[in-house]
Amino acid sequence: MTNEKKFQIEEPKGKLAVLLPGLGAVSTTFIAGVLAIRNRLAKPIGSLTQMGTIRLGKRTEYRIPTIKEFVPLAGLEDLTFASWDIFEDDGYQAALKAGVLERGLLESVREELEAVKPMKAVFDQDYVKKLHGTCVKKGKTKMDLAEQLMEDISTAKSQAGASRAVMIWCASTETYLAPGSEHQDIDAFERGLKENASAIAPSMIYAYAAIQSGVPFANGAPNLTVDIPALTQLAQEKGIPIGGKDFKTGQTMMKTIISPGLKARMLGLNGWFSSNILGNRDGEVLDDPGSFKTKEESKLSVLEYILQPQLYPDLYGSFYHKVRINYYPPRGDNKEGWDNIDIFGWLGYPMQIKIDFLCRDSILAAPLVLDLALFYDLAQRVKFKGIQEWLSFYFKSPMSPEGIYPEHDLFIQLTKLKNTLRYLMGEEQITHLGDYVLDVDSSQEGEPAKD
Numbered sequence: 294m295t296n297e298k299k300f301q302i303e304e305p306k307g308k309l310a311v312l313l314p315g316l317g318a319v320s321t322t323f324i325a326g327v328l329a330i331r332n333r334l335a336k337p338i339g340s341l342t343q344m345g346t347i348r349l350g351k352r353t354e355y356r357i358p359t360i361k362e363f364v365p366l367a368g369l370e371d372l373t374f375a376s377w378d379i380f381e382d383d384g385y386q387a388a389l390k391a392g393v394l395e396r397g398l399l400e401s402v403r404e405e406l407e408a409v410k411p412m413k414a415v416f417d418q419d420y421v422k423k424l425h426g427t428c429v430k431k432g433k434t435k436m437d438l439a440e441q442l443m444e445d446i447s448t449a450k451s452q453a454g455a456s457r458a459v460m461i462w463c464a465s466t467e468t469y470l471a472p473g474s475e476h477q478d479i480d481a482f483e484r485g486l487k488e489n490a491s492a493i494a495p496s497m498i499y500a501y502a503a504i505q506s507g508v509p510f511a512n513g514a515p516n517l518t519v520d521i522p523a524l525t526q527l528a529q530e531k532g533i534p535i536g537g538k539d540f541k542t543g544q545t546m547m548k549t550i551i552s553p554g555l556k557a558r559m560l561g562l563n564g565w566f567s568s569n570i571l572g573n574r575d576g577e578v579l580d581d582p583g584s585f586k587t588k589e590e591s592k593l594s595v596l597e598y599i600l601q602p603q604l605y606p607d608l609y610g611s612f613y614h615k616v617r618i619n620y621y622p623p624r625g626d627n628k629e630g631w632d633n634i635d636i637f638g639w640l641g642y643p644m645q646i647k648i649d650f651l652c653r654d655s656i657l658a659a660p661l662v663l664d665l666a667l668f669y670d671l672a673q674r675v676k677f678k679g680i681q682e683w684l685s686f687y688f689k690s691p692m693s694p695e696g697i698y699p700e701h702d703l704f705i706q707l708t709k710l711k712n713t714l715r716y717l718m719g720e721e722q723i724t725h726l727g728d729y730v731l732d733v734d735s736s737q738e739g740e741p742a743k744d
């Protein structure tokens with residue numbers, strides 16, 4: 294049984310410009326990957342929009358379309374790419390330097406990658422201490438810089454012949470900033486832009502420019518960026534979807550897979566020690582204590598929210614959680630993440646779990662950039678506005694509306710995402726209540742609920 298379709302969804306006609314602040318490892322792996330997939334050289338492994346399915350109705354109906362058949366998403370052939378960076382390397386050179394993808398694959402899409410020339414960045418070393426670049430905009434005030442970005446957005450769209458755009462922050466992690474008075478409302482924020490307030494980081498200027506240009510904005514790094522009342526209110530007013538923060542890949546993804554399992558079985562936790570070695574530019578940036586603090590905050594909140602110590606004091610009332618990131622150049626983008634998990638079971642008997650995840654950071658992040666670009670564009674066409682909580686699935690530190698705690702459990706996040714798609718398309722939400730159980734209980738009065 295289906296509901297009436299509740300939303301008029303504008304068809305994804307024409308080109309979609311994907312605007313990427315930062316042309317580093319993640320961005321180039323994403324762009325080169327999309328080009329390779331378009332040329333049928335590889336498969337979009339890791340992308341829910343490209344490979345995922347969605348069950349509709351009861352299990353007996355066997356209606357399981359792919360997500361991209363079910364909801365009107367932009368096709369890969371309609372994506373165009375534009376980027377900003379503080380280095381002048383084009384997409385091909387930047388991908389070579391990032392050292393994630395094999396040279397043979399990069400050669401096969403070289404021309405298209407070379408066509409992605411970075412625009413001058415809005416950058417200030419006060420916010421990313423470890424980088425020095427020259428491809429940087431000049432402006433008297435931060436408001437001037439925001440206006441230059443708005444011009445870039447408009448030029449990038451028209452050069453690509455794109456009717457729509459989305460911006461995904463793939464630039465370096467900025468130093469830690471606590472929310473301050475300039476972030477509280479849009480008047481204070483705009484005053485801060487004109488007066489060069491230090492509380493306004495470059496990523497906030499990009500987010501402001503995107504929202505003012507009618508472009509959805511998602512933040513792949515842990516910076517505060519769009520997670521401030523001034524910009525969430527602006528996004529609401531202008532009708533623009535926004536979200537973040539910090540792509541959920543690697544160690545944190547594993548954490549949000551394993552901890553819900555421990556909790557499901559009511560197994561207790563004494564401690565969780567996570568350590569990483571990585572040697573890419575991201576690792577170098579995170580070697581600075583300010584940038585590391587931003588990342589640490591993002592990584593630490595996960596367990597508290599999933600395990601809910603306030604509801605389960607005997608199991609999770611006093612666990613010790615530590616996260617370390619170590620810059621170790623020989624590994625490049627191929628990170629190694631160790632977890633030591635001290636758990637306890639029946640009668641309090643202790644046990645240990647050890648994880649050694651030899652992962653590839655940007656290989657895990659690239660499909661998330663693709664999904665976010667396509668889903669944020671969908672959200673815009675549905676006229677969703679403000680924080681897109683249904684896309685928490687993609688973030689380590691998901692933004693949530695004031696007064697609502699963020700959802701970190703990967704499986705609840707997936708259910709929420711798929712139920713949002715069902716809701717959009719007028720399909721029933723899945724409750725997993727089966728007919729079999731209801732048949733056994735047929736002496737009960739009333740109409741049985743359907744799966």
Ligand SMILES: NC(=O)c1ccc[n+]([C@@H]2O[C@H](COP(=O)([O-])OP(=O)(O)OC[C@H]3O[C@@H](n4cnc5c(N)ncnc54)[C@H](O)[C@@H]3O)[C@@H](O)[C@H]2O)c1
Pocket residue numbers: 314315316317318319320377378379380391414415416417421424426462463464465466467495496513514515539540541542543573574575578653654655657658
């Ligand atoms: N790879 C992952 O699994 C993963 C997971 C979560 C978050 N992230 C975040 O994604 C971001 C990108 O990661 P990466 O591995 O591609 O890093 P990277 O260092 O390879 O690329 C970042 C690029 O951003 C550029 N940059 C810095 N400040 C800029 C600015 N103000 N404007 C424009 N460009 C700027 C840098 O010059 C660099 O080329 C980082 O913030 C990282 O923490 C990555």
